[in-house]
Amino acid sequence: MSAPEDDRxxxxxxxxxxxxxxxxxxxxxxxxxxxxxxxxxxxxxSAYANDIGPMNGARVVARAWVDAEYKKRLxxxxxxxxxxxxxxGPQGEHMVVVENTPKVHNVVxxxxxxxxxxxxxxxxxxxxKSAAYRSRMVRxxxxxxxxxxxxxxxxVEIRVWDSSAEIRYLxxxxxxxxxxxxxxxxxxxxxxxxxMIGTARP
Amino acid sequence: MTIxxxxxxxxxxxxxxxxxxxxxxxxxxxxxxQGRAFGMALGVVQRLGIPWREFQQRLIAxxxxxxxxxxxxxxxxxxxxxxxxxxxTSLAEVAAAQRRVRHESS
Amino acid sequence: xxxxxxxxxxxxxxxxxxxxxxxxxxxxxxRRVFGLVAASAARRRIGTTDAFRFAxxxxxxxxxxxxxxxxxWLTAMxxxxxxxxxxxRDELVGRAGGSFPLSRPAPLLRIPEPAPAATPxxxxxxxxxxxxxxxxxxxxxxxxxxxxxxTVGRVDGVxxxxxxxxxxxxxxxxxxxxxxxxxxxLWGDAAAANETIHVDLWESYLEPA
Numbered sequence: 001m002s003a004p005e006d007d008r009x010x011x012x013x014x015x016x017x018x019x020x021x022x023x024x025x026x027x028x029x030x031x032x033x034x035x036x037x038x039x040x041x042x043x044x045x046s047a048y049a050n051d052i053g054p055m056n057g058a059r060v061v062a063r064a065w066v067d068a069e070y071k072k073r074l075x076x077x078x079x080x081x082x083x084x085x086x087x088x089g090p091q092g093e094h095m096v097v098v099e100n101t102p103k104v105h106n107v108v109x110x111x112x113x114x115x116x117x118x119x120x121x122x123x124x125x126x127x128x129k130s131a132a133y134r135s136r137m138v139r140x141x142x143x144x145x146x147x148x149x150x151x152x153x154x155x156v157e158i159r160v161w162d163s164s165a166e167i168r169y170l171x172x173x174x175x176x177x178x179x180x181x182x183x184x185x186x187x188x189x190x191x192x193x194x195x196m197i198g199t200a201r202p
Numbered sequence: 203m204t205i206x207x208x209x210x211x212x213x214x215x216x217x218x219x220x221x222x223x224x225x226x227x228x229x230x231x232x233x234x235x236q237g238r239a240f241g242m243a244l245g246v247v248q249r250l251g252i253p254w255r256e257f258q259q260r261l262i263a264x265x266x267x268x269x270x271x272x273x274x275x276x277x278x279x280x281x282x283x284x285x286x287x288x289x290x291t292s293l294a295e296v297a298a299a300q301r302r303v304r305h306e307s308s
Numbered sequence: 309x310x311x312x313x314x315x316x317x318x319x320x321x322x323x324x325x326x327x328x329x330x331x332x333x334x335x336x337x338x339r340r341v342f343g344l345v346a347a348s349a350a351r352r353r354i355g356t357t358d359a360f361r362f363a364x365x366x367x368x369x370x371x372x373x374x375x376x377x378x379x380x381w382l383t384a385m386x387x388x389x390x391x392x393x394x395x396x397r398d399e400l401v402g403r404a405g406g407s408f409p410l411s412r413p414a415p416l417l418r419i420p421e422p423a424p425a426a427t428p429x430x431x432x433x434x435x436x437x438x439x440x441x442x443x444x445x446x447x448x449x450x451x452x453x454x455x456x457x458x459t460v461g462r463v464d465g466v467x468x469x470x471x472x473x474x475x476x477x478x479x480x481x482x483x484x485x486x487x488x489x490x491x492x493x494l495w496g497d498a499a500a501a502n503e504t505i506h507v508d509l510w511e512s513y514l515e516p517a
Contacts, residue, residue, distance in 0.1 A: 154502075
């Protein structure tokens with residue numbers, strides 16, 4: 001989930017917008033009246049990031065980026081490694097993670113319907129289920145990826161994974177340059193669902 | 203205080219103009235206050251023991267009344283409306299709290 | 309079946325349209341359908357996921373194309389409930405106050421009799437050819453690989469064969485494989501040399517190349 005640095009640091013006061021004033025005022029009032037507690041608000045925001053959508057997958061990828069042993073386990077037995085982080089369930093019982101390298105780019109599709117790794121990426125977006133995506137990704141991946149905003153040089157090998165059986169795929173993107181100082185949480189927040197399907201780079 | 207799971211699903215799955223803004227499937231908060239307003243609404247609804255649609259209806263009304271207004275501005279307005287209409291607080295108290303916050307931040 | 313759903317390699321669908329910031333469900337009814345199929349007691353009355361997929365595949369082709377993803381789920385669910393005798397078509401039409409299109413009935417089928425096989429016939433590196441078979445019932449062998457030569461990249465364990473599981477409850481687990489095909493094998497010499505398509509296929513779909 002994207003959010004800028006918390007601007008509550010009073011050493012650098014920024015003029016508060018009207019709406020921000022209203023939000024803080026309301027929160028103070030509600031807390032005074034025992035309607036919310038601070039911990040709850042924080043927990044809600046992070047639970048939403050965790051429970052619904054691709055943050056699960058992002059955590060898996062980020063962990064693989066910072067922990068070389070985890071990455072080995074993930075590539076050897078993705079279902080078990082993903083379960084280490086507590087994720088699993090319907091449409092994720094048999095996972096395979098495919099790794100992008102400077103020479104190889106992976107992208108996932110389901111030509112026959114729209115199979116998708118729910119436990120790590122949530123429910124699929126409409127475009128993934130569309131006739132255009134299902135028909136074209138196995139036939140002209142480089143052209144389609146370029147149309148979708150990912151321009152791969154002709155020299156990069158493309159592997160298209162058609163989820164036609166029980167295996168569900170997650171792409172492990174390359175870690176972006178300049179992220180060496182970031183921890184797993186910060187890395188996870190930079191990852192997009194599209195990067196883990198293979199139609200974008202993080 | 204923990205989040206009730208069924209409620210979480212109901213909030214996440216709001217459809218139409220009231221749908222939570224997302225990018226790539228993830229919730230988007232453009233500023234911390236938006237995340238806090240989000241959490242506040244959930245907390246209030248849960249604490250008051252009222253159905254989510256009580257907030258949702260006010261949210262839809264705010265969005266409808268202010269076309270083009272940013273989503274979480276409408277969210278906050280809906281929440282203010284809810285807590286006043288439910289008698290949790292009054293318009294006067296809200297205004298006073300806003301004055302205090304402005305004063306403290308200047 | 310060689311249905312419209314089997315779309316790999318089809319031309320003419322145009323650009324992929326991406327909706328920025330799209331919600332999980334575009335309409336409230338989609339959420340209800342999701343809940344019905346994913347979690348309700350009714351779901352347990354309609355058979356396997358394979359049967360469910362086949363019910364979607366049996367939709368009248370122009371309905372399939374017009375329908376959104378969750379409308380396909382709804383149609384399949386309703387069709388199977390009628391076929392299993394839980395509801396009648398009249399009840400659906402009556403309650404809907406008008407039409408309620410269902411999928412077409414399954415044709416008379418010859419369900420394959422796979423030999424029970426726990427020991428995989430193929431290994432990583434095996435050269436295989438996809439059998440040129442065109443079952444009228446459910447299958448998960450896409451048309452675009454039938455008759456094509458590939459290499460086994462992965463041996464995946466045993467899973468129920470959809471071609472049986474969609475229609476019958478006899479045991480039918482057999483090994484499945486990740487098979488890779490060079491793009492040129494599938495699409496001709498005009499395809500790129502450095503693109504491969506990986507398709508997951510049950511053992512019954514394969515023979516030694």
